Amino acid sequence: MSLSLFALQLINGVEYGxxxxxxxxxxxxxxxxxxxLNFAHGSFYMLGAYLAWWLSERxxxxxxxxxxxxxxxxxxxxxxxxxxxxxxxxRDHLSQVLLTYGLVLLFNELQRALWGNDVHGVxxxxxxxxxxxxxxxxxxxxxxxxTALCCIAVAVxxxxxxxxxxxxxxxxxxxxNAEMVEALGIDVRRVFSVVFSAGTALAGLAGMLAAPLTxxxxxxxxSVLILSFxxxxxxxxxxxxxxxxxxxxxxxxxxxxxxxxxxxxxxMVYAVMAAVLLWRPRGLLGPAFEGR
Amino acid sequence: MPEPLLLTETLTRxxxxxxxxxxxxxxxxxxxxxxxxxxxxxxxxxxxxxxxxELRATQGRVRFRGLDVTRATPDELSRLGIGRSYQxxxxxxxxxxxxCAWLAAQSRLPSSxxxxxxxxxxxxxxxxxxxxxxVCGLSGRRPTRAGQLSYGEQRQLExxxxxxxxxxLLLLDEPLAGLGHDEALRVVALLTxxxxxxxxxxxxxxxxxxxxxxxxxxxxxxxxxxxxGSPDQVRNSAAxxxxxxxxxxx
Amino acid sequence: MTRRILLLAGxxxxxxxxxxxxxxxxxxxxxxxIGCILAMSxxxxxxxxxxxxxxxxxxxxxxxxALAGVTxxxxxxNPLLTFPVCLLAAxxxxxxxxxxxxxxxxVYFIMVTLAFTQMLFYLFNDxxxxxxxxxxxxxxxxxxxxxxxxxxxxxxxxxxxxxxxxILRAPYGRALEGIRVNEQRxxxxxxxxxxxxLVAFVIAGTLAGVAGYLDATLYGFVNPAQLGWRQSGLIxxxxxxxxxxxxxxxxxxxxxxxxxxxxxxxxxxxxxxLIAALVIAVVLFLPRGLAGLVQGxxxx
Numbered sequence: 001m002s003l004s005l006f007a008l009q010l011i012n013g014v015e016y017g018x019x020x021x022x023x024x025x026x027x028x029x030x031x032x033x034x035x036x037l038n039f040a041h042g043s044f045y046m047l048g049a050y051l052a053w054w055l056s057e058r059x060x061x062x063x064x065x066x067x068x069x070x071x072x073x074x075x076x077x078x079x080x081x082x083x084x085x086x087x088x089x090x091r092d093h094l095s096q097v098l099l100t101y102g103l104v105l106l107f108n109e110l111q112r113a114l115w116g117n118d119v120h121g122v123x124x125x126x127x128x129x130x131x132x133x134x135x136x137x138x139x140x141x142x143x144x145x146x147t148a149l150c151c152i153a154v155a156v157x158x159x160x161x162x163x164x165x166x167x168x169x170x171x172x173x174x175x176x177n178a179e180m181v182e183a184l185g186i187d188v189r190r191v192f193s194v195v196f197s198a199g200t201a202l203a204g205l206a207g208m209l210a211a212p213l214t215x216x217x218x219x220x221x222x223s224v225l226i227l228s229f230x231x232x233x234x235x236x237x238x239x240x241x242x243x244x245x246x247x248x249x250x251x252x253x254x255x256x257x258x259x260x261x262x263x264x265x266x267x268m269v270y271a272v273m274a275a276v277l278l279w280r281p282r283g284l285l286g287p288a289f290e291g292r
Numbered sequence: 293m294p295e296p297l298l299l300t301e302t303l304t305r306x307x308x309x310x311x312x313x314x315x316x317x318x319x320x321x322x323x324x325x326x327x328x329x330x331x332x333x334x335x336x337x338x339x340x341x342x343x344x345x346e347l348r349a350t351q352g353r354v355r356f357r358g359l360d361v362t363r364a365t366p367d368e369l370s371r372l373g374i375g376r377s378y379q380x381x382x383x384x385x386x387x388x389x390x391x392c393a394w395l396a397a398q399s400r401l402p403s404s405x406x407x408x409x410x411x412x413x414x415x416x417x418x419x420x421x422x423x424x425x426x427v428c429g430l431s432g433r434r435p436t437r438a439g440q441l442s443y444g445e446q447r448q449l450e451x452x453x454x455x456x457x458x459x460x461l462l463l464l465d466e467p468l469a470g471l472g473h474d475e476a477l478r479v480v481a482l483l484t485x486x487x488x489x490x491x492x493x494x495x496x497x498x499x500x501x502x503x504x505x506x507x508x509x510x511x512x513x514x515x516x517x518x519x520x521g522s523p524d525q526v527r528n529s530a531a532x533x534x535x536x537x538x539x540x541x542x
Numbered sequence: 543m544t545r546r547i548l549l550l551a552g553x554x555x556x557x558x559x560x561x562x563x564x565x566x567x568x569x570x571x572x573x574x575x576i577g578c579i580l581a582m583s584x585x586x587x588x589x590x591x592x593x594x595x596x597x598x599x600x601x602x603x604x605x606x607x608a609l610a611g612v613t614x615x616x617x618x619x620n621p622l623l624t625f626p627v628c629l630l631a632a633x634x635x636x637x638x639x640x641x642x643x644x645x646x647x648x649v650y651f652i653m654v655t656l657a658f659t660q661m662l663f664y665l666f667n668d669x670x671x672x673x674x675x676x677x678x679x680x681x682x683x684x685x686x687x688x689x690x691x692x693x694x695x696x697x698x699x700x701x702x703x704x705x706x707x708x709i710l711r712a713p714y715g716r717a718l719e720g721i722r723v724n725e726q727r728x729x730x731x732x733x734x735x736x737x738x739x740l741v742a743f744v745i746a747g748t749l750a751g752v753a754g755y756l757d758a759t760l761y762g763f764v765n766p767a768q769l770g771w772r773q774s775g776l777i778x779x780x781x782x783x784x785x786x787x788x789x790x791x792x793x794x795x796x797x798x799x800x801x802x803x804x805x806x807x808x809x810x811x812x813x814x815x816l817i818a819a820l821v822i823a824v825v826l827f828l829p830r831g832l833a834g835l836v837q838g839x840x841x842x
Contacts, residue, residue: 037649087826093594093652095825098782101775102821109815226660226771229653237649266668270661274642277654281645344730370732382730384723395720398713399732405741406713414713457731 008138009255015144017251018151022206023224024231024243025158026199032238033171033195036088039100040080041203042225043107048073048204049211049220050115053122062125066208070201077200081193089192108218117218122211147209154202158240171195227254230269234276236283245284295358297322297461297491298343303352305338312338314515315352320461325492327502327523330512331536336495337379339512340465343493344376345369356461370399375459379466381446385439389430389449392438393421396456424456428482444475451482462486464494468501480505503527511535545836549790553700560693568692572760574800575699576753581780581792582706583749588778589787590710591742592722596774597639597655598750600662603769605632605751606758607666610678621684625755632751633744640743644736659771667766677765684759691760698756699793702749706789709745718742779821785833794832 027041051072055065084103088096124143131139162168170191206224214220231250235242250269257268276284296319305313313335320326328336341347343354345366353362356372364372384392397420398404398411412418425431428448433441438449447467454462467483468476480501483492487505496502502509502523509526511518513535519526526532556575559567580602587593608631612618618627643654666672685691709715720728721735728735758764767773776799784795802820806813828834 031649037652084822091825091829093649094588094778094782094786095829097594097596097652098775098778098821099825101778102818102825105814105818105821109812109818113812226657230657233646233650233653233657266664267661270657273654273657277642277645281647282650346730365734366730367732367734370730376730382724382727384720384727386723387719391716395716395728396731398716401713404713404717404733404738407709408712410711411713411716417713453731 004138008140009259010252011140012144013252013255014248015148015251016255017248018148018155019206019210020224020227020231020251021244021247022151022154022209023203024228024235024247025155025240026202027228028232028235028238028240028243029202030196030199031232034085034089034192036085037093037096037100038085038199039097039225040103040107041199041228042221043104044073044077044200044203044221045207045210045224046111046219046221047076047107048207049122049214049216050111050207051204052208052211053120053216054115056122062122062208062212063127066205069208070205073204074197074201076204077197078193080200081196085196086189086192104221111218119215119217121215124212143212147213150205150209154205155240155244162240167191167194227269230273233273233283236285239283239285242283242285294322296320297357298493299353299355300343301353301355303339303342303354304350305335305342305347306350311350311515313342316512316515316517317352318510318517318520320491320493321508322491323489324507325487325494325505327494327496327506327509328512329496329499329502329509330518333514334512335515336512337465338515340376340463340493340495344374344463370457370459373458373460374463375454375457375461376463377450377454377465377467379469381438381443381450383438383446383449383453386437388435388437389425389441389452390421390434392449393425393430393452393456394418396453397421397424399457420458421456424452427455427485428452429478444471444478447471447475447479448482451479451486455486460490462490462492464492464496466496467494468496468498476501545790553696556699557696560689560696563689565688568688569760570800570804572688572692572695573757574797575695576757576760577777577780577796577800578793579695579699579702579753579756580750580777581784581796582702582789583746583753584777585781585786585789585792586706586710586718586742586749587746588781589789589792590715590722591718591739592725593739593743594652594778595643595655595743595746596652596771596778597643597659598746598777599769599771599773600639600659601632601636601747601750602754602757602773603666603764603766604635604662605629605754606764606768607672607678608632609684609755609758610673610680610764613683614678614681619682619684621759624684628755629748629751632754633748636744636747636751637740640740640747644739644743656771656774659769659774663766663770666769673765675766677763680758680762680764683762688760691756695756695760698752702752703789703793706749710789714738714741776817779817779824781831782829783820783824783831785831785836788831788833791831791833798832 023041023045027038030036030038048069051069052062052065055069056062059065080103084099088099128142128146130142132142132145133139162171227250231243231246234249235246249272253268253272261268298320300316300318302315302317303313304311304315316339328339330336338347342349345364345368349362353360355361356374361369361372384395394417397417400420401414401417425434428451430445430448430452433445438446441449451467468479471479476498484505494502494506506523508520509523510520511526511532518535519529519532556571559571562568580598584595584598587595605628608628609624612624612627618624639658643651643658646654667675685694717728717733717738720733721738725735780795780799781792783798784793785791802817806816810816824831
């Protein structure tokens with residue numbers, strides 16, 4: 001493999017990893033703070049993508065669509081949390097799995113009813129429809145660069161928010177001991193709602209950014225969901241840093257896997273997961289004690 | 293001097309920078325009641341958790357009958373004859389008393405990987421469970437769900453479950469915690485009965501009880517052994533009194 | 543006692559259908575009973591051991607594909623040969639996947655079983671050599687009459703129930719219950735709990751393999767959708783719907799779901815939404831399932 005090809009694949013892998021990180025961070029945040037494993041997380045990714053397509057068709061501009069779509073996703077997240085997720089807080093794993101599974105079925109039907117079974121392309125905005133040259137032979141589409149930058153911005157923003165603000169402190173407190181936080185008079189429910197909406201928005205944003213790259217099609221949330229589970233298992237539940245690490249590993253493994261061993265690309269990723277499990281059953285940066 | 297049943301060699305457990313148990317070397321003679329006391333945060337529970345395999349030692353060794361069991365898992369230790377009771381009731385709340393004792397007793401079958409004979413047919417298990425419940429005064433509460441027992445009764449069930457595994461070494465973690473005076477007396481009487489012919493390592497705060505039933509007392513402070521000796525020796529030690537800062541220990 | 547009589551009556555009723563010669567009912571109830579085997583075997587894990595596994599469909603599909611494989615490639619048709627081979631395939635897979643998955647606990651376990659299921663799905667879905675997304679026909683089925691297949695399924699269902707009920711009454715079953723209620727305590731009582739969970743996983747996976755073999759026998763066709771997490775999720779639904787931890791409950795749940803799926807398709811194009819609503823409703827309002835409506839006690 002030539003150096004420039006290697007570099008390109010590495011960049012692709014990192015970029016893919018960044019998108020995965022966006023999705024996985026929402027998942028791990030929701031689980032870390034709310035204690036709920038949300039199988040419908042992939043559906044939010046899909047909804048984001050469909051929303052981006054639908055709005056950009058109406059407004060003619062993808063960036064505007066994203067700007068409008070993000071708060072819409074957050075609102076959807078809030079509704080779902082208040083109506084369904086809130087009832088899972090003290091329930092067992094089977095209930096969580098099945099309720100969110102039911103939501104997946106519901107969202108799939110909703111998507112099919114609203115937008116049908118067709119595959120839709122989404123045009124990148126004209127302002128970003130150029131390519132960036134990389135060395136002599138390769139180029140990198142500007143939209144991909146923009147996507148990567150957005151993900152990095154979100155990652156940094158999240159870290160700052162969680163580590164440096166009072167709200168972030170409440171989130172961390174809620175994650176370790178919700179009962180105590182409630183006893184201290186802080187409305188844990190509000191923290192939960194905000195965190196869930198944020199998680200939904202994160203998945204939605206990833207879907208919107210990915211829409212021009214992968215096209216918009218039914219069931220697009222599924223593969224992303226499974227991969228983000230793999231990311232979280234590798235990185236450790238509840239750890240944003242772990243999600244980042246896991247996402248990079250998965251993104252790069254998958255990208256190189258597709259190039260080096262075309263038939264077995266997906267197997268590569270699961271092999272990595274199996275290897276991590278053998279060595280660190282709680283993920284690379286997961287909690288040290290036996291939690292939930 | 294007979295070989296000690298249990299021996300720890302510079303046993304240490306660190307949590308990041310803090311050494312909760314720091315270089316503890318102790319020998320526990322067979323057939324005696326050994327108490328481990330100390331002010332809050334002294335590392336007593338950590339020490340017990342190290343002995344029962346629930347925590348892994350950072351450094352040092354534990355030997356049981358000469359065998360190195362430092363890396364042994366809780367189930368391996370149990371099968372070697374080390375029984376454990378817990379400070380907060382660690383039962384099977386939805387199961388009846390009888391079932392809780394049964395599960396404990398069943399663990400002594402060579403293997404529970406038995407698939408075809410109904411469990412009730414294993415009479416030895418039933419007998420063992422019934423005996424344990426009887427010793428602990430719970431025969432009358434057999435059908436009651438463990439979660440619905442009174443606090444004191446839950447303690448008794450804790451001990452019954454431990455007994456049903458027929459241990460030679462008993463690790464007791466604050467068996468009297470939270471009990472009222474009468475209930476505590478009852479449990480102390482039970483423990484005296486249970487200690488006969490067995491070796492006991494007892495972590496406790498209740499000084500009256502400790503001094504009445506123990507043969508040796510070890511005082512831990514900040515994870516290290518401060519003093520060790522007979523109850524009288526420890527009671528009269530100035531160092532110990534200072535460590536407790538004026539707490540009533542006599 | 544009444545429950546036993548009712549179950550016996552139900553089993554006999556199902557058995558009698560074998561003589562009906564009615565093509566629709568043989569196929570429909572045959573499929574439904576396969577669902578019952580899947581549901582009961584999953585209940586062993588979910589209801590009795592406390593393990594929520596999303597890998598169940600993987601063993602179901604693997605055995606089905608194994609049948610297609612040995613029949614199409616090796617020309618083996620005799621069920622005395624193909625059945626043990628397919629069962630072995632399912633059992634081996636359950637052993638490997640179970641061993642790896644059980645290194646994880648709690649939600650990690652659930653996610654890992656999901657990941658392995660999807661891995662197998664993609665393996666079969668993306669390989670043209672293994673039939674791809676279209677699936678494979680079984681060149682020649684182990685039994686060629688629908689009635690014979692039905693009887694085999696019925697026998698398997700009855701035997702599976704009796705086997706599971708027996709296991710659950712034995713010391714092993716008691717140990718599983720203890721593990722479900724308080725695994726950590728079981729360990730400190732001397733039980734090597736991971737081993738017990740693995741055995742349960744393999745038993746359940748092997749029974750799922752039996753179901754898969756019978757499914758391929760009934761339809762003569764296997765396809766990747768049988769292996770995915772949607773399928774696993776539906777089996778889980780039947781367990782909750784019927785009442786986890788009762789053994790007969792999930793079987794009832796499977797029967798009910800079979801009817802709903804069939805008639806739902808007639809009623810509306812969006813019958814998936816119907817299933818979704820049902821699932822959500824059961825989780826929120828009927829967590830103990832149908833069996834919970836019927837009784838208070840637990841032991842099968």
